[in-house]
Amino acid sequence: MPTDLRFGLDRRVTLSDPLHLESGARLARVEVGYETYGTLDPDGGNAILICHALTGNQHVAGADPRTGRPGWWERMVGPGKPIDPARHFIVAANVLGGCSGSSGPASVDPATGRPYGMTFPVITVRDMVRAQAALLDHLGIATLAAVVGGSMGGMQALDWAVAYPQRVRAVVAIATAARHSAQNIAYHEVGRQAIMADPNWRGGDYQIDAPPVAGLAVARMAAHITYLSEAGLTAKFGRRLQDRDAVSFGFDADFQVESYLRHQGLSFVERFDANSYLYITRATDYFDLAAPHDGRLAAAFAHTATRFAVVAFDSDWLYPTAEARRIVRALNAANARVSFVELASPHGHDAFLLDSPDLNRVVDGFLRAGE
Amino acid sequence: MTALRPDLAAIAAAVPHGARVLDVGCGDGALLAALRAEKGVDGRGIELSGANVAAAVARGLSVVQGDADTDLGDYPTAAFDVAILSDTLQAMRAPDVVLTELVRIARTAVVAFPNFGHWRVRLSLLLRGRMPMTATLPVPWYATANIHLCTVADFRALAAERRLTVARATFLSDGRDVTWGANWRAAQAVFVLQR
Structure with missing residues (x-):
């Protein structure tokens, strides 16, 4: 440390x-x-x-x-x-x-x-x-x-x-x-629903060693898009492929932008609590x-x-x-x-x-x- | 105010000590900063250019990035003692509306503008048949932000039509006061208006 x-x-x-x-x-x-x-x-x-x-x-x-x-x-x-x-x-x-x-x-x-x-x-x-x-x-x-x-x-x-x-x-x-x-609330709701749709969420009563990481990662991926701009994404990734020369005709992260978002989601779940995400997004939605x-x-x-x-x-x-x-x-x-x-x-x-x-x-x- | 440009000094002369001042089109805040330092005014500004706003805020001034044509309506009536419009009137889409707004927001409006009736301007059109480029109008016609140029006489006529009282008028040419024949001889005019 x-x-x-x-x-x-x-x-x-x-x-x-x-x-x-x-x-x-x-x-x-x-x-x-x-x-x-x-x-x-x-x-x-x-x-x-x-x-x-x-x-x-x-x-x-x-x-x-x-x-x-x-x-x-x-x-x-x-x-x-x-x-x-x-x-x-x-x-x-x-x-x-x-x-x-x-x-x-x-x-x-x-x-x-x-x-x-x-x-x-x-x-x-x-x-x-x-x-x-x-x-x-x-x-x-x-x-x-x-x-x-x-x-x-x-x-x-x-x-x-x-x-x-x-x-x-x-x-x-x-x-x-x-x-x-309304758009801010809408994006937050997508994130919350992703968390709550994860079977590991269990009504918020999840095990400390089995949190709803899949849902939280999706929430983060959706939110992360809103933190960037279209021009920024295009400049950074365009349609470039990730570690391959052609699309895979599958659902791997063919595109660099997919790989990047998946990484953002996965690294986020290591440092953030899913229920905290629900509560804090709710607090901002109520803000007026x-x-x-x-x-x-x-x-x-x-x-x-x-x-x-x-x-x-x-x-x-x-x-x-x-x-x-x-x-x-x-x-x-x-x-x-x-x-x-x-x-x-x-x-x-x-x-x-x-x-x-x-x-x-x-x-x-x-x-x-x-x- | 010795460091100020003559037109800015003429504006500053119309601002009382400790006044609440709104500078519309304040640029990088040079005038507001001088008024704050030398007259202890409580100053605010509006400025279109983000770079200028950043420079003004870095000077510690309260300046808002905005457009005088659309944003003056946000200010309450009689919120200021003095509203300044320096070298900006001629770039407004609706100068008459802006003038009316200035005297609503402030008890006194100080308006400085280049005089399109100046003899050099007239001569340029008359003899060369070309749009004038002078010290106060240095940008060619296709690139200028000035869309509503006027003469001293035009301005007086507008003030009279809108029932605005001209409390004082100062005229300048090459930094010197012009005391007669202003519509011909003044390169710049500074009007102090009241409702």
């Missing part, structure tokens, strides 16, 4: 108070897995919370102890990067419902001594944010200099400004939306910041003093620029201080995780303006 002296790897805290969930349920003895990096200023003013995407985790800039792979956002977070431990106290937590140290369906229910499985309460993005707020309470962080996230992390970042407007000075929301569209305001998104941000930076990528069809513009329109209508830019990239939704000097420049300038 790699050691990373910069981070307190695998930090965990059990929240002292139960979480009251949006569904009305109550969750006691909630665990939160997190990492911190850098030093909190004496006035506590340099804390930045990083929110991860659907299948991310708290290992944002240090090696993941489970896979040994580098942190998922080392391009953005680290020495000399826009989010820099030399200037910032960086907090990254695994979301509620996750499977990387925070309470989720794979956790043991203290009431029964067995994994929650499908008895875990259905959670929402707001519940994830509340768990993060409780973690910050534990860490003694009253206000955040910024909340930064992409994709589902961007939803949490936006929701932070709505749920705790006094605690957030700035929000960076990248490749994200203020609601899940305008819903409590009769569909008026601006009302969600009324009187906000938070600064916002919204970034979209032109080839992202999962959370397209139109959804980012909807957020910006609402923030303008709420008289908020908002910046918005659409960056060019061939990489689709995944662009925010890849090398993007423009993204780094925008985030760096935006964060420094608040320091």
Whole structure:
């Protein structure tokens, strides 16, 4: 197992108070897995919370102890990067419902001594944010200099400004939306049905050594397509064949793109829990910041003093620029201080995780303006 | 404001200290940054070009990538003290609508544009029979973003027709003030409008 002296790897805290969930349920003895990096200023003013995407985790800039792979956002977070431990106290937590140290369906229910499985309460993005707020309470962080996230992390970042407007000075929301569209929900439903159709799923009560890997892999394959762009797939694979000169007239992975997707599916099941996938996709499907305001998104941000930076990528069809513009329109209508830019990239939704000097420049300038 | 271009300095002169300012077509944010540094304004910007927006945000400005022709409607009424439209009016699809929107969003609109009535422009058409290319209109006709050029007199007529009050007008040629015969002699005009 790699050691990373910069981070307190695998930090965990059990929240002292139960979480009251949006569904009305109550969750006691909630665990939160997190990492911190850098030093909190004496006035506590340099804390930045990083929110991860659907299948991310708290290992944002240090090696993941489970896979040994580098942190998922080392391009953005680290020495000399826009989010820099030399200037910032960086907090990254695994979301509620996750499977990387925070309470989720794979956790043991203290009431029964067995994994929650499908008895875990259905959670929402707001519940994830509340768990993060409780973690910050534990860490003694009253206000955040910024909340930064992409994709589902961007939803949490936006929701932070709505749920705790006094605690957030700035929000960076990248490749994200203020609601899940019908198409977003549709793709998630395909993934969930693939998991639940796997006989090993057993109503969510699967054996620890026999999880529904086939279903989860298909879910990941379908989702992975939505993270890329048609142009990106064409450039990377085209119709090229995998280790052969001609099609096999069979159902092997003849094409490179098939082989690639199968690999994505298989490597995913080694690091992710199938029930967690159900719960977290459900949380994003339920996400709609305008819903409590009769569909008026601006009302969600009324009187906000938070600064916002919204970034979209032109080839992202999962959370397209139109959804980012909807957020910006609402923030303008709420008289908020908002910046918005659409960056060019061939990489689709995944662009925010890849090398993007423009993204780094925008985030760096935006964060420094608040320091 | 010594570092600013003369037309930008003329715009800046119309902006009070501490004002809430919207710069429509703000480019890379040079004017907003100067106004922030020297007049302590609370500035926002709209800009079409993503590269310019990135540069402006990197300066710490709140700038939104967008199109003034379509996006001004998103802003609440009287949200700003001053709305600036610098060298942008002539590129709008509907300049008259944009003007009306500016004075809705802000109490005061400051509009700077190249004067198509300038003698060099007139001479170019009259003598050479060619579309003019001048210091303020440097791009050939087939490549220019300017689709609604106007003269000082045209602008005054539009302002009067839309019942906008001209609080002040400054005219420039080669960086110097033009005090008479503006429709002939001004290369650039800076109008301060109020509803």
